[in-house]
Amino acid sequence: MASTPQTQSSAGEEAAAVTENADLLRFATAGSVDDGKSTLIGRLLLDSKSIFEDQLEAVESTSQSKGYDYTDLALLTDGLRSEREQGITIDVAYRYFATPNRKFIIADTPGHIQYTRNMVTGASTADLGLVLVDARQGLTEQSRRHAVLLSLLRVPHLVLAINKMDLVDWSEEVYEKIHREFTQFATKLNIPDLEVIPISALQGDNVVNRSENTPWYSGPTLMHHLEHVHVASDRDLVDTRFPVQYVIRPKSDQYHDFRGYAGQVAGGVLKKGDEVVVLPSGMTSTISKVELFDTEIAEAFPPMSVTIHLEDDVDVSRGDMIARPKNAPKPSQDIDAMICWMTNEPLKPRQKLAIKHTTRTGRAMVKDIQYRLDVNSLHRDQEAGELGLNEIGRVQLRTTVPLLCDPYSKNRTTGSFILIDEATGVTVGAGMINSGS
Amino acid sequence: MTNTHVDYQLSQLDQLEAESIHIFREVAAEFEKPVLMFSGGKDSIVMLRLAEKAFFPAKLPFPLLQVDTGLDFDEVLSTRDSWVERLGARMVIATIDEAIKAGHVVDDGKTSRNRMQIGTLLGAIEENGFTAAFGGGRRDEEKARAKERVYSHRDDFGQWDPKNQRPELWSLYNGRIHAGEHMRIFPLSNWTELDIWSYIHREQIEIPSIYFAHEREVIERDGMLLSVGPEIQPKGGEKVETRMVRFRTVGDRTQTGCVESEATDTASIIEEIAVARVTERGATRGDDRFSEAAMEDRKKEGYF
Numbered sequence: 206m207a208s209t210p211q212t213q214s215s216a217g218e219e220a221a222a223v224t225e226n227a228d229l230l231r232f233a234t235a236g237s238v239d240d241g242k243s244t245l246i247g248r249l250l251l252d253s254k255s256i257f258e259d260q261l262e263a264v265e266s267t268s269q270s271k272g273y274d275y276t277d278l279a280l281l282t283d284g285l286r287s288e289r290e291q292g293i294t295i296d297v298a299y300r301y302f303a304t305p306n307r308k309f310i311i312a313d314t315p316g317h318i319q320y321t322r323n324m325v326t327g328a329s330t331a332d333l334g335l336v337l338v339d340a341r342q343g344l345t346e347q348s349r350r351h352a353v354l355l356s357l358l359r360v361p362h363l364v365l366a367i368n369k370m371d372l373v374d375w376s377e378e379v380y381e382k383i384h385r386e387f388t389q390f391a392t393k394l395n396i397p398d399l400e401v402i403p404i405s406a407l408q409g410d411n412v413v414n415r416s417e418n419t420p421w422y423s424g425p426t427l428m429h430h431l432e433h434v435h436v437a438s439d440r441d442l443v444d445t446r447f448p449v450q451y452v453i454r455p456k457s458d459q460y461h462d463f464r465g466y467a468g469q470v471a472g473g474v475l476k477k478g479d480e481v482v483v484l485p486s487g488m489t490s491t492i493s494k495v496e497l498f499d500t501e502i503a504e505a506f507p508p509m510s511v512t513i514h515l516e517d518d519v520d521v522s523r524g525d526m527i528a529r530p531k532n533a534p535k536p537s538q539d540i541d542a543m544i545c546w547m548t549n550e551p552l553k554p555r556q557k558l559a560i561k562h563t564t565r566t567g568r569a570m571v572k573d574i575q576y577r578l579d580v581n582s583l584h585r586d587q588e589a590g591e592l593g594l595n596e597i598g599r600v601q602l603r604t605t606v607p608l609l610c611d612p613y614s615k616n617r618t619t620g621s622f623i624l625i626d627e628a629t630g631v632t633v634g635a636g637m638i639n640s641g642s
Numbered sequence: 643m644t645n646t647h648v649d650y651q652l653s654q655l656d657q658l659e660a661e662s663i664h665i666f667r668e669v670a671a672e673f674e675k676p677v678l679m680f681s682g683g684k685d686s687i688v689m690l691r692l693a694e695k696a697f698f699p700a701k702l703p704f705p706l707l708q709v710d711t712g713l714d715f716d717e718v719l720s721t722r723d724s725w726v727e728r729l730g731a732r733m734v735i736a737t738i739d740e741a742i743k744a745g746h747v748v749d750d751g752k753t754s755r756n757r758m759q760i761g762t763l764l765g766a767i768e769e770n771g772f773t774a775a776f777g778g779g780r781r782d783e784e785k786a787r788a789k790e791r792v793y794s795h796r797d798d799f800g801q802w803d804p805k806n807q808r809p810e811l812w813s814l815y816n817g818r819i820h821a822g823e824h825m826r827i828f829p830l831s832n833w834t835e836l837d838i839w840s841y842i843h844r845e846q847i848e849i850p851s852i853y854f855a856h857e858r859e860v861i862e863r864d865g866m867l868l869s870v871g872p873e874i875q876p877k878g879g880e881k882v883e884t885r886m887v888r889f890r891t892v893g894d895r896t897q898t899g900c901v902e903s904e905a906t907d908t909a910s911i912i913e914e915i916a917v918a919r920v921t922e923r924g925a926t927r928g929d930d931r932f933s934e935a936a937m938e939d940r941k942k943e944g945y946f
């Protein structure tokens with residue numbers, strides 16, 4: 206190997222520090238076909254310089270060979286061959302870009318009603334939902350549905366991007382009308398934070414750079430908003446929830462008595478000296494140590510993956526939950542939840558399924574399907590009796606093991622579960638808990 | 643004890659680390675017989691580091707599986723040995739020659755060794771009865787990967803069915819499989835190339851020296867710089883030159899190109915990447931260049 210003098214790169218050090226220290230925003234995009242979602246994402250990637258030369262070249266040459274007048278930025282994101290052939294997006298695709306302050310993970314989800322399950326999937330981990338509408342068409346049934354789903358999944362921040370403003374002459378009136386209509390509709394939903402931004406994804410107006418075409422608009426550009434929206438306070442730092450994932454017992458001479466409870470903090474702050482209760486047994490103990498790898502740390506909080514040690518030799522295993530004696534979820538086998546059904550064969554009363562909730566797995570039986578929610582009109586159909594593919598409804602379940610759960614509105618980790626078909630092994634439902642008893 | 647986080651903020655790199663550790667523990671808890679597919683490259687080394695953290699102070703609760711193409715760089719093998727020794731990890735090595743003998747792959751003289759890795763890998767998974775195999779794939783690498791789940795289901799034939807993927811919600815992973823099937827697990831799904839390098843930099847992770855700039859005899863072929871060696875010899879008008887280069891991926895040495903670079907340490911590499919103009923794969927993997935859909939096809943066949 207050639208010996209070259211070590212050249213420290215200060216620019217590299219700086220870039221590493223930025224990557225290390227940046228915070229994270231996960232957002233999900235939704236829009237009907239042709240509203241410009243792929244173009245917008247391509248634009249965000251391009252204008253934030255996250256596109257590489259060879260990727261752009263490939264897209265340019267494909268655009269040319271298809272006889273387009275302009276580079277189709279949508280090609281940057283439309284991945285699977287069948288999608289490119291059909292020219293639509295059929296599955297959740299994850300995209301990444303970063304600015305000096307933040308890294309962004311985009312869950313790009315398809316808009317059609319037949320892909321509701323994909324949108325629910327993308328929204329499940331999102332801090333922010335981005336709904337796109339075509340300025341010429343205004344709010345459609347689809348855009349209302351997207352807002353309903355994002356609110357149901359408790360995505361705390363919502364952006365309504367009114368796209369193709371270039372095709373309506375940058376009309377303030379059009380913007381105001383859609384804004385008004387949407388705000389009115391949103392009062393029926395749970396949307397704590399809303400921003401409405403006029404853009405042109407194709408030309409880039411108000412995406413990264415402020416547009417000269419919209420002097421009447423004084424709000425932030427889309428990128429500015431994404432960079433600055435405050436997400437840290439969305440986590441629950443009060444109610445301690447630590448689902449035990451794995452018990453670390455080295456069984457080596459050096460660590461003979463080591464017994465650590467490994468998991469990812471789902472809520473609250475855990476520190477040495479805290480009095481805790483282990484569920485479902487109800488045994489109490491005190492935290493003797495919190496570790497991250499080989500280092501003792503002062504506190505653990507969401508979403509850290511840590512190892513907890515207890516003072517007493519209580520029986521703790523995977524599926525248990527560590528909480529506080531005066532603030533612990535009640536073990537519940539009767540679960541009232543909103544369920545999004547994700548497979549062709551409908552969900553029916555008395556059906557039995559496997560359920561996974563935090564690190565707990567058991568079986569569940571459908572006791573009752575109370576109503577089906579029409580995600581377009583919010584109408585509750587009490588007569589439905591079953592839930593078909595992509596339908597959402599309120600369901601009562603009885604589980605074989607008690608779930609250590611919270612309402613989804615309080616904690617998205619301890620309030621959610623998935624349902625699995627025991628024969629096929631496929632994930633067939635996503636549940637958001639209203640309450641357990 | 644380390645500092646108290648007064649604002650309870652976790653940086654994005656720490657969030658990625660926490661997510662990956664969660665995935666490792668989930669798999670170790672739920673699968674009968676997991677294995678970590680170890681290529682010797684930086685991504686699989688970062689996986690090792692995360693696995694080390696996930697189970698500390700216990701040893702890794704699964705072995706490492708490496709497909710030996712017989713065409714690996716020496717520097718890659720020695721780094722592997724150093725890691726395996728430090729962690730006290732178990733190592734399963736599958737060789738292409740044995741796979742040919744066992745009938746898992748057919749050497750028709752036309753298929754590249756790199757491509758024969760697919761059959762070798764699938765054969766080793768089947769023979770050993772592995773039910774979950776960790777891979778270092780990242781979604782930012784390539785368009786087909788952008789849609790792949792963290793838990794990616796493989797059928798009896800080891801194939802991926804992109805149109806029929808299981809929904810994956812929250813951090814609730816579904817590890818159900820039938821006999822004969824297995825799950826590919828991608829703990830680095832949400833990491834970008836820059837994240838990987840920043841992590842290597844921060845943690846001072848040992849990686850093969852060929853990632854750093856060094857002088858090497860190379861020839862230029864099809865727009866790629868290939869290292870001159872037993873298999874790669876100049877032909878036609880090709881000229882052997884000594885250049886300062888480094889590798890951005892470390893696959894089969896007959897297929898992996900290098901790039902000109904002066905970056906001799908991680909910080910310099912990060913500087914390079916921060917202004918990079920060409921993606922990792924686009925630059926250096928001969929086998930991805932055939933068609934835009936090449937990766938998707940190979941994944942369907944059961945490639946990493």
Ligand SMILES: Nc1nc2c(ncn2[C@@H]2O[C@H](COP(=O)(O)OP(=O)(O)O)[C@@H](O)[C@H]2O)c(=O)[nH]1
Pocket residue numbers: 236237238239240241242243244245279294368369370371372404405406407408
């Ligand atoms: N004039 C104009 N056309 C746009 C704009 N955004 C997208 N388009 C066009 O609308 C069509 C659909 O865009 P695409 O991004 O594929 O939509 P998707 O189906 O939502 O992903 C394409 O022809 C785009 O070029 C815009 O802001 N202005």
Ligand SMILES: [Mg+2]
Pocket residue numbers: 242243244279283293294
């Ligand atoms: Mg699209």
